[in-house]
Amino acid sequence: MIHDPSADFRREALTLYEAGKYPESIEVCSRAPDDPSLSILVARNLFMMGKADEAEAHLRDLLRNLPDSSYIHSFLGRVLAARGDGGAIAEYAEAIRLDPSNEEALRAYSEYFCEKKDHISAIPLLRALARLSRKREDASALMRALIETGDGEGALSIHAELLGGENAEAERIDALMVAGRHRDAASASIAAFRKRCDPSFLRQYLAAISAFDRQGALRLFPRFLKDCSDEDLVFDYVLLLKAEGQYREALDLCEPLIARCPDPIYKLVACELIRDMGRTDLAQEGYEGLIREEIDRVEDPETLSMVIGAYETFLRRECSCSSVPECYLDTVSSSTNTVSLIRTGLFYASFGQSDEAKEWLYRAYRLDFLNGGIEYARFCAEEGDRRECEKVLLHILGTIRKSEDIERVAGVVIDAGADWQGMRRLFDALIDRFSGMLDSLSPAGMEVFSRIYLQAAEGALSLGDYSRCKECCLRGLDLTKRDLAPFFDLITRCKQETVAERPVIAPSRTKPASSAATPAEEKPDPGLDEQEEALVAFLRQHRETSEEELRKVLSTRRVSRIANSVIRKAADAGVTLIEKRGMGENGEIYGYIGK
Numbered sequence: 001m002i003h004d005p006s007a008d009f010r011r012e013a014l015t016l017y018e019a020g021k022y023p024e025s026i027e028v029c030s031r032a033p034d035d036p037s038l039s040i041l042v043a044r045n046l047f048m049m050g051k052a053d054e055a056e057a058h059l060r061d062l063l064r065n066l067p068d069s070s071y072i073h074s075f076l077g078r079v080l081a082a083r084g085d086g087g088a089i090a091e092y093a094e095a096i097r098l099d100p101s102n103e104e105a106l107r108a109y110s111e112y113f114c115e116k117k118d119h120i121s122a123i124p125l126l127r128a129l130a131r132l133s134r135k136r137e138d139a140s141a142l143m144r145a146l147i148e149t150g151d152g153e154g155a156l157s158i159h160a161e162l163l164g165g166e167n168a169e170a171e172r173i174d175a176l177m178v179a180g181r182h183r184d185a186a187s188a189s190i191a192a193f194r195k196r197c198d199p200s201f202l203r204q205y206l207a208a209i210s211a212f213d214r215q216g217a218l219r220l221f222p223r224f225l226k227d228c229s230d231e232d233l234v235f236d237y238v239l240l241l242k243a244e245g246q247y248r249e250a251l252d253l254c255e256p257l258i259a260r261c262p263d264p265i266y267k268l269v270a271c272e273l274i275r276d277m278g279r280t281d282l283a284q285e286g287y288e289g290l291i292r293e294e295i296d297r298v299e300d301p302e303t304l305s306m307v308i309g310a311y312e313t314f315l316r317r318e319c320s321c322s323s324v325p326e327c328y329l330d331t332v333s334s335s336t337n338t339v340s341l342i343r344t345g346l347f348y349a350s351f352g353q354s355d356e357a358k359e360w361l362y363r364a365y366r367l368d369f370l371n372g373g374i375e376y377a378r379f380c381a382e383e384g385d386r387r388e389c390e391k392v393l394l395h396i397l398g399t400i401r402k403s404e405d406i407e408r409v410a411g412v413v414i415d416a417g418a419d420w421q422g423m424r425r426l427f428d429a430l431i432d433r434f435s436g437m438l439d440s441l442s443p444a445g446m447e448v449f450s451r452i453y454l455q456a457a458e459g460a461l462s463l464g465d466y467s468r469c470k471e472c473c474l475r476g477l478d479l480t481k482r483d484l485a486p487f488f489d490l491i492t493r494c495k496q497e498t499v500a501e502r503p504v505i506a507p508s509r510t511k512p513a514s515s516a517a518t519p520a521e522e523k524p525d526p527g528l529d530e531q532e533e534a535l536v537a538f539l540r541q542h543r544e545t546s547e548e549e550l551r552k553v554l555s556t557r558r559v560s561r562i563a564n565s566v567i568r569k570a571a572d573a574g575v576t577l578i579e580k581r582g583m584g585e586n587g588e589i590y591g592y593i594g595k
């Protein structure tokens with residue numbers, strides 16, 4: 001039998017990896033003969049050591065020799081996702097394209113979408129994964145995604161098909177609730193509670209009872225709370241009492257709950273209960289105290305905005321305000337955080353005080369160009385200042401880098417509808433930004449991009465620009481999967497109005513153009529800094545060198561980090577410049593592979 005010289009190294013390196021001895025495992029891998037599996041293990045060790053940049057650079061090196069490896073693409077996606085890099089989407093998608101049965105890639109890709117609350121995009125992936133793996137946790141994840149999209153019956157079908165009607169009890173009960181089968185949900189949840197004594201099943205049971213018998217639920221809550229003082233269960237009872245107008249009883253339960261767990265939502269409900277009992281001064285004191293606490297915590301802008309919104313509703317109802325009252329300015333507006341500035345501006349706008357509103361919203365924009373800028377731009381558009389709106393949004397688009405931020409700006413434009421379609425520069429900028437990140441867009445991002453094209457096409461048609469209208473329709477149609485009809489309707493109207501039809505898609509050539517007639521392609525700019533340019537220039541001249549030599553040339557010990565950055569930036573720009581060639585006597589060896 002032929003002995004595999006790498007086998008002993010693999011065994012030793014893997015044992016060290018599993019024991020958490022990552023540097024030692026890398027050292028063993030570096031001594032082994034050239035072996036792709038050990039190269040992948042090096043990347044895994046680097047990732048576990050928290051060196052995501054080095055792991056990424058290592059994996060990109062591997063992909064140059066193994067471009068069709070589904071596993072390497074999926075692991076690179078995992079590394080990028082851990083760093084919050086939107087490029088993870090493209091790597092997961094490529095891994096699945098290369099191997100549709102890659103369970104790890106399907107699972108990671110679907111988890112990525114679920115974390116982003118994009119359950120619609122996750123469902124087809126989870127459906128494929130659950131049928132491949134036949135694992136209970138994958139079927140449960142598919143059920144949960146279907147429930148989140150409101151498809152209770154679909155989740156129940158999956159429960160019957162993949163789980164045989166067993167297990168995933170919590171998901172099945174939630175599916176019954178979403179499907180409107182409250183009595184079945186009540187029966188299933190009380191049986192699960194008696195079997196497992198888990199308070200979450202008791203919450204599901206009482207929620208199901210409340211859906212069809214509120215008075216019965218009011219009688220059942222105290223009985224169960226004697227033996228189970230679960231905080232969530234107590235709060236459910238508080239909300240039910242509040243909905244039934246039993247404010248005193250609800251407050252008597254809410255106050256000790258707050259003493260045990262000072263959650264801001266519990267405190268907000270307490271303020272509303274005190275208000276509903278007619279104790280206006282005490283309620284106002286509670287609202288203002290809660291707002292100051294949330295401003296001091298600066299942890300959850302959404303909760304702060306919600307609390308301030310509730311305070312505004314209280315002031316309108318109880319104080320008959322004709323302008324922003326002094327107590328609001330003292331409590332909310334005295335703090336220079338983005339949420340307070342935005343809420344103050346919008347509160348002024350609700351009283352028709354445009355000058356004051358614009359001043360506060362502009363301050364929010366200067367403090368937080370994204371969150372404040374979006375609200376300021378929206379306000380400018382509502383006031384008829386489309387030019388300022390477009391200028392602000394163009395500044396935002398020129399500054400942001402994350403795909404979710406670009407999708408958010410695009411969502412604001414889509415929501416504005418026909419009113420903003422005349423902003424040609426804004427739509428061109430959005431199309432340009434989306435086009436530059438097409439490979440990393442999620443399915444939801446693709447849909448957003450397609451709607452931008454649709455809006456641009458509608459704007460072009462209104463101006464009689466039929467060629468642009470057709471082109472935007474066709475490009476948007478190529479991206480969308482969910483709603484095709486608006487594109488067909490628009491392109492039909494466009495063709496009906498067109499007097500002289502001209503093609504917007506250039507016909508493909510039967511023969512390639514001659515090299516003499518083809519202009520030289522412009523080389524993409526990877527955006528290297530001064531040190532990175534110096535490293536590439538030295539390697540371009542010498543073709544190969546060691547880490548120690550590069551330390552002397554660059555006058556720094558951070559050669560590894562600089563080289564990793566060059567590899568990453570080059571990959572993002574679609575070019576190759578340098579690569580790692582293993583360890584030598586003087587550290588890592590680097591080679592030049594650019595043109």
